[in-house]
Structure formats: structure tokens, C-alpha cells
Amino acid sequence: MASLHELQMAFAEAVLDDAPEGLPEGLLAGGRPPGEGFGLYRSSVFGNYRKALRAVYPVVERLVGERFFAYAADAYVRVHPSRCGDLNRFGSRFAEFLRGFPAASGLAYLPDAARLEWAIEAVFSAQDPDPAALLPLARIAEVDYPGLKFRLAAHCRLIDSPWPVDRLWQLNQPGVVWDEEFDIAAGGVSLLVCRSGFEVELRRLGAAERALLDSLAGGSALGPACEGVLEIEPSAPIASMLHGFLATAALQVLPPERDRPGPSR
Amino acid sequence: MNDRIPCADPVGVPCAAGIGLRTCHFREILGRRPKIGWVEVHSENFFGAGGQPRHWLERICEHYPVSLHGVGLSLGSAGPLDRDHLDRLTRLVRHIEPGLVSEHLSWSMAGQRHLNELLPLPYTDEALAVVCAHVDQVQDVLGRQILVENISRYLGYRQSTMTEPEFLAELVARSGCGLLLDVNNVYVSAHNLGFDARDYLEAIPAAAVAEIHLAGHARIGGMLVDTHGTRVADPVWELYAATIERLGARPTLIEWDNDIPPLAVLLGEAERAAGILEATDGIAA
Structure with a gap:
């Protein structure tokens, strides 16, 4: 039987890493296939990340549009996974990420717009x-x-x-x-x-x-x-x-x- | 057996209806000061040391009993708690001295990565030992009891050897924590995982329940999802009435976090809960 650590690592990997081979073993869903419940967690996790970034970076979102922003947010998670239980801190490296994000390379000012928004966020509750x-x-x-x-x-x-x-x-x-x-x-x-x-x-x-x-x-x-x-x-x-x-x-x-x-x- | 006990009367938070307070309502609450028993805020939103959020929370504390409800401590993760997160919570608790402090029976951190979601635990002896140790640590550091809340579950685990009420009863017995019973979460989990919500409520350690949550849910596909984005559903109100009938009055909170309605709607929901609380003879305050 998997230890709690192993179970949680496998679950997190399946949520975050697009593991195509499917779900962690041993999941139950009241007689239904567990894929639906797992999908709810997956979409909620990524939805929470996007929402957290959107709250801090409304100008960046406005500059690139909602769809591109969501795409960038999902890519950001993979490069800089959340390291904190406080989602308000999740976006701390978004400017740095945008600087190296090929899809945004046409907007050279975008990382600095993000850097400014993070500074505004930081001083707001300092x-x-x-x-x-x-x-x-x-x-x-x-x-x-x-x-x-x-x-x-x-x-x-x-x-x-x-x-x-x-x-x-x-x-x-x-x-x-x-x-x-x-x-x-x-x-x-x-x-x-x-x-x-x-x-x-x-x-x-x-x-x-x-x-x-x-x-x-x-x-x-x-x-x-x-x-x-x-x-x-x-x-x-x-x-x-x-x-x-x-x-x-x-x-x-x-x-x-x-x-x-x-x-x- | 009648498990009704006198109200636990946690310091400052009365056995009355309260509302989850979100940023969009702060100004109106402070301006109008409506008659509500108490309010609850998410701890993490006030971790900053100053500015408007901290100022507003301090003003709210002058007028209402406040409960701090955390979402990010990850009590159920294997491995150590995030000490920085606990330190920030501790500073906030010492600063405002809330009536209640609560967290969730869930995990969200695996290794160094946070999923920032309330994920379900397998109910095993190992998980129980982990949660007990973490609750002990939090209570030691804070120097006070915390409440632990049952989450909405969309999945269970084959390896579980206990039901959730059995797990909660052991957790309470070993750690001395209290329980935050989310009646909507019981309803949602019962539907999704195929157990009887009333059996669940019969099995929980009634005397440990120091707070109740009520919220709205939605149906997505074949599942119920704890959206916190609508009114409390009628079957959940029925389950709540049965819960109060069994437990006696408990501080009861209306939670609403998405598509947040005008304050009057929240106050209306709280009034409905207050009506049920007042209909019991266990009422206090």
C-alpha cells in the first residue's frame, strides 16, 4: 500500500503534470468512474491559479486578452509551481516568467508591466x-x-x-x-x-x-x-x-x- | 441518545448566525453596521502587515466577533507544516485575538509544490497520525484550540480504513481540537461518494462541534460541487435543521465566495439560519 507521501506525490503529479496515463490508483467515487471527480479537482486547481494571477495582474491580462492570459498562467504554473499555501504570493515570479516566455516575446514591455503590478500588490498590504x-x-x-x-x-x-x-x-x-x-x-x-x-x-x-x-x-x-x-x-x-x-x-x-x-x- | 449539550460558547463568537465577510462588503458593513452575530474572514487575506486589508479587519473587530478561517495550512500533508505560513497565521491571531480559528481536514502540499486546493485524505492510521501531529503543533504554537472542518469530497480512497466521522472522532479525542461542521459539505460528499448524510451527522462527535458552515453548491455532470456561489439549497437547510435539533444551537456561518451577491442577500440567508437557531431551546445570545 502506498504511503501517504507517495499517494500525495502521485496525486499532485497527475493534477499538475498532465499525466496522460491517467489517475492515481485506488480512487473511489461512489460507484462512478473516478475520472469525473478527479477532473473537478484538476480544473479547480488550475482555476484557482488563474484567478490568483488575474487578481494581481489585471493590466497584463488586459494587454494580452483573457485567453492568452489563461494560457500564460497555465504555462507559468509548470515553470514556477506554487510554493506557498497563501495564493496571494503565487504570482511573485510572473514577470520573470514572462521575460522568458516565447509566446510573449513580441510584447517587450509586458514583463515590466507585470513587475509594476507585483510592486503595487506588495506595497498595498505592506x-x-x-x-x-x-x-x-x-x-x-x-x-x-x-x-x-x-x-x-x-x-x-x-x-x-x-x-x-x-x-x-x-x-x-x-x-x-x-x-x-x-x-x-x-x-x-x-x-x-x-x-x-x-x-x-x-x-x-x-x-x-x-x-x-x-x-x-x-x-x-x-x-x-x-x-x-x-x-x-x-x-x-x-x-x-x-x-x-x-x-x-x-x-x-x-x-x-x-x-x-x-x-x- | 440525546447528544444536545449547552452551547460551547467559544470566546467572542456567539451561538448566532454570521456571514463570511469578503472585500466587496467591508465598506458597507462598516458604514451600515447591520445586526449580525459575527463574521468570518479567510486568514490568508490578512497576512499582510498593514494597508487597507489590515485596517478594515481591525475596524471590523471593533464591532463584531471575528473568526479566522484558514485555507492554506495543509494539515493533512505528509511531511512538516510550512513554518512560515504558520508563523504568519500566528502573528495575525496574536494581533486580532479572534473568537475562533479554523482550518480544513485536507491536504494541498506535496513535496515542495502547493496545489492550493482542499484535497481529500485517505482515512488511514497514517493520515490520522499526520493530521494529529500537525493539529498539535498548530495548537501549541497558537496556544489555543483550533477547529477542523470537513471538506466537500469528489473522491475517496480504497485504502481508507475509517469513515470520516470515525476519523474526526479520533482526531478530536487525540488532539483536543474542535470541529467545524460544514453541513453543505456533508450533503455534497454524501451525494458524490454514496453515503447517508444523516448517518454521518449521527456519527460525528457532537460535543466537539463548535461552528457550522452553510453554503451553496451546484450540479456539474453527475456530481455536486461546493461552489460557494449560490444560496444554500433546500435539502441542506433541512439537514441543517436536523443538525441543530441534534446538537443544539451552534455559531452558524453563511459562506459565499463566488458571484458574491449584495450584502442583503447574505444577511437574508443568515436570518434564515437564525430562525432555525432560535427555534431550538439550546439558543444562547
Whole structure:
């Protein structure tokens, strides 16, 4: 007799891998052939996967159409099977999949549209910004400013794309009238995807803003980060840029290193 | 034998009718605050640490007793539970302190792959040991009892050595968990697998039933499918009335997850359940 593990592996394989030789052994269906019941599970499993992707990627679905989206979703499952009991996480690699999906190769911007939608999904229910996050700044002496370190807050993401994906996203929201002037080849964007209250906002960043945010989010201290920005744009208004990121809580101050818990000795 | 017992009265969730609360109704519920006994939400939809979902759930908790109903823990999978999933559930439970916490008698994970579906178990000693160990672990980590729900089944297994009620009775006796009895699921499984729903209800450990679910189903081909997309069917209402007659009043939930109707329809279904609960002398709250 098969162990529970063997039974479940065989069942999962038959559901997910299109096993043409049929069903796992030992299934019963009240006197009927078990194929009908097994088919219900199979269609429900794939239906759930598609529904989960559809919920996160409505713009991608709108761009490619329902039938192509379902086809892509079924192909995605086979390359990146679900690894989590929470279906809300299932689509985490959809953009990466689309990038290598031959059937979508004619839509070069599609993976970036998906990347933006995943970022929007992630920030939608991410931890709220801490209203007390700015307090540590008041206790830091000016002389220590160059050594300050920050992190990008959980409710924010940075997205770079060679396509104007923010405009693409906006034009594909329900009820929005298509802008005939829109040109997908109009040039790339750097975006700060950030939740303000409950609304997710897409903010285009200039080159200096992008460099500052990227550098600080990557762990650089403020001093070197500013130097890097000034090399790109010597007249960059760094103080007001920084103030803007702190005021919207996109950046959060890390405590000075001497106050952080060190490795135990 | 009369198995009726006083209402189990789980903390916060009364022996009254409630509704499964879905995103499309949050705003209306909070705006109108209709008179309903309690609400239930899917745990996984509130695993995020902030934003609108968490905010809404917190507001709901201010006004209604809440039950957390999980669909992704896979209590019946051979191998260890997904510790990350359990940790996220634990954080949510500690945050909102719900009246009830429930999961399913099913499996959905095989090896590293999740099918994200409530799949049926063979009712064997091995499966019982697996589910008991997982329920023990969840109850230890959460520091509280959980309820385990019978699923709708479209298949059974030749290797089963127990009926589902026998399996549930052993699970309750060994782990101390409670039961979430889904009357629609009993009806659907009875039709699909060819057993008598009333015999099933006679055989379950009545005292362990701390919550009841009611939902709609559909006929697809020769089978009944638990769609959660229509009103509760009349034969299921009859079975529910017989269940309450036997068990006494229990917190009863109307579930509706697909083609979700206006809130008024859900409240109407809940009112019908409340009428049956109130007709019993085991009523509380």
C-alpha cells in the first residue's frame, strides 16, 4: 500500500503534470468512474491559479486578452509551481516568467508591466509607515549626518523600466479612455511605487532622486550617497529631495551603528 | 441518545448566525453596521502587515466577533507544516485575538509544490497520525484550540480504513481540537461518494462541534460541487435543521465566495439560519 507521501506525490503529479496515463490508483467515487471527480479537482486547481494571477495582474491580462492570459498562467504554473499555501504570493515570479516566455516575446514591455503590478500588490498590504520613524533624526548631531543610514520603507518599491510603464498602467485602468498620443517607445522611467494612506501612487523620479534613493536603499551612508548624486547632477537639490523622501516616510532612518545590537561575543 | 449539550460558547463568537465577510462588503458593513452575530474572514487575506486589508479587519473587530478561517495550512500533508505560513497565521491571531480559528481536514502540499486546493485524505492510521501531529503543533504554537472542518469530497480512497466521522472522532479525542461542521459539505460528499448524510451527522462527535458552515453548491455532470456561489439549497437547510435539533444551537456561518451577491442577500440567508437557531431551546445570545 502506498504511503501517504507517495499517494500525495502521485496525486499532485497527475493534477499538475498532465499525466496522460491517467489517475492515481485506488480512487473511489461512489460507484462512478473516478475520472469525473478527479477532473473537478484538476480544473479547480488550475482555476484557482488563474484567478490568483488575474487578481494581481489585471493590466497584463488586459494587454494580452483573457485567453492568452489563461494560457500564460497555465504555462507559468509548470515553470514556477506554487510554493506557498497563501495564493496571494503565487504570482511573485510572473514577470520573470514572462521575460522568458516565447509566446510573449513580441510584447517587450509586458514583463515590466507585470513587475509594476507585483510592486503595487506588495506595497498595498505592506507594513504601514511608522509615524515615529523621524524621531531618531532629532537626536542625531549634525556632525554625524554624513554617517546616517536609511532603508526603503516596506510600503515603497523602486522600479526602473525602459518603457513608460506608469502611463501604460494608468491607461489600462477600468474606465480610463485610451490616450491616442501615448507612445510605448517614449522612453524609460524610474518610479517610486509608494502607498499613501491606502492608495498606491506611482511617482516618476528624476536621475538625481533615483540615484539618491537607490544608493541609500542599497546601504550607503548619506555622505557618500550625496557625493555620488552630485557627480551625476552637480546642482541637485539634495536637501529638499531628502526632505521629500523622509516626509512621505519612503526612507526610514536607521539608528546609528553604535546603537544597533552588535554580534554577541 | 440525546447528544444536545449547552452551547460551547467559544470566546467572542456567539451561538448566532454570521456571514463570511469578503472585500466587496467591508465598506458597507462598516458604514451600515447591520445586526449580525459575527463574521468570518479567510486568514490568508490578512497576512499582510498593514494597508487597507489590515485596517478594515481591525475596524471590523471593533464591532463584531471575528473568526479566522484558514485555507492554506495543509494539515493533512505528509511531511512538516510550512513554518512560515504558520508563523504568519500566528502573528495575525496574536494581533486580532479572534473568537475562533479554523482550518480544513485536507491536504494541498506535496513535496515542495502547493496545489492550493482542499484535497481529500485517505482515512488511514497514517493520515490520522499526520493530521494529529500537525493539529498539535498548530495548537501549541497558537496556544489555543483550533477547529477542523470537513471538506466537500469528489473522491475517496480504497485504502481508507475509517469513515470520516470515525476519523474526526479520533482526531478530536487525540488532539483536543474542535470541529467545524460544514453541513453543505456533508450533503455534497454524501451525494458524490454514496453515503447517508444523516448517518454521518449521527456519527460525528457532537460535543466537539463548535461552528457550522452553510453554503451553496451546484450540479456539474453527475456530481455536486461546493461552489460557494449560490444560496444554500433546500435539502441542506433541512439537514441543517436536523443538525441543530441534534446538537443544539451552534455559531452558524453563511459562506459565499463566488458571484458574491449584495450584502442583503447574505444577511437574508443568515436570518434564515437564525430562525432555525432560535427555534431550538439550546439558543444562547
